Amino acid sequence: MNTPSAGSVESKFGHSEEGSHDQERTGLDCVQEMSDARAENNDLRSFGRRRGRKATLRQRALLDELLPRVTIDPDRLTASGVHDSTDLAALCGSPGSQVWLEIGFGGGEHLIWQARNNPHVVIIGSEPFEDGIVKVLTAIESGGLDHVRLFADDVRPLLRTMPDASISSEFILFHDPKPKRRHQKRRLIGPALIAELARVMRDGAQLRFATDIGDYARTSLLALNENVNFEWCAKRPIDWRERPTDWPPTRYEQKAIREGRRRYYFQFRRI
Numbered sequence: 001m002n003t004p005s006a007g008s009v010e011s012k013f014g015h016s017e018e019g020s021h022d023q024e025r026t027g028l029d030c031v032q033e034m035s036d037a038r039a040e041n042n043d044l045r046s047f048g049r050r051r052g053r054k055a056t057l058r059q060r061a062l063l064d065e066l067l068p069r070v071t072i073d074p075d076r077l078t079a080s081g082v083h084d085s086t087d088l089a090a091l092c093g094s095p096g097s098q099v100w101l102e103i104g105f106g107g108g109e110h111l112i113w114q115a116r117n118n119p120h121v122v123i124i125g126s127e128p129f130e131d132g133i134v135k136v137l138t139a140i141e142s143g144g145l146d147h148v149r150l151f152a153d154d155v156r157p158l159l160r161t162m163p164d165a166s167i168s169s170e171f172i173l174f175h176d177p178k179p180k181r182r183h184q185k186r187r188l189i190g191p192a193l194i195a196e197l198a199r200v201m202r203d204g205a206q207l208r209f210a211t212d213i214g215d216y217a218r219t220s221l222l223a224l225n226e227n228v229n230f231e232w233c234a235k236r237p238i239d240w241r242e243r244p245t246d247w248p249p250t251r252y253e254q255k256a257i258r259e260g261r262r263r264y265y266f267q268f269r270r271i
């Protein structure tokens, strides 16, 4: 087992760098139930607003009719006896497939790109922001994305119901838009989430994490390296300074570039 020490982290990081679902339930029913579940587990809210612009009639129809059909429902995971990755892929309608998970997909650029380029993988996306959900629903409706499943809420209640060793790739990209100190306790990446990721990820699975907040990059890196189940894949600084070619840009990354912020692209392996 190769777990980098805090020293090796610093040397690589560098001190000077800154579905199937009951048809009668609507998407909003699901959101409300998950909010209740989150309250029971005392998760501090890690995301901002749920709604932006008022949905048009067309978007409302997608939320009310398509979202329930492609929602992955934690209650259903528990009730249907989903024990492993095979069960999870079968529940999502793609028996035998790998399952990937993106947390906080925002406008869905990365999720849609990955889904188009990996048609044989089930891709689950979790995002509480309605405008982002609508973007991915619109892409699903255009066709070719039957292997995408959505959870329109905080990912944590979903993660808690996922079977052990069921996820082969995990993406968390620029999920925290709030660099202020008073928001730090709301950050998603910490020992609790990392332990849950270690449980649901298979051996050899990859975790990709990006941020444009230097202090969050450092604390997340240290927390991940403290967990014996994760190994940092970077060999040289360029490995975390530049985005790999099979990792498409996202809207928030473009904003960070426009506003002159350094981006950090971390890749870990579940060991």
Ligand SMILES: C[S@@+](CC[C@H](N)C(=O)[O-])C[C@H]1O[C@@H](n2cnc3c(N)ncnc32)[C@H](O)[C@@H]1O
Pocket: 046, 047, 048, 103, 104, 105, 106, 107, 108, 126, 127, 128, 129, 132, 153, 154, 155, 156, 172, 173, 174, 175, 176, 177, 188, 250, 251, 252, 253
């Ligand atoms: C700054 S945006 C970035 C979106 C996208 N990943 C990108 O790079 O453009 C962060 C997103 O993470 C979502 N988010 C934050 N905490 C979350 C959580 N606990 N579960 C699911 N999504 C979350 C927010 O709703 C928001 O849309």
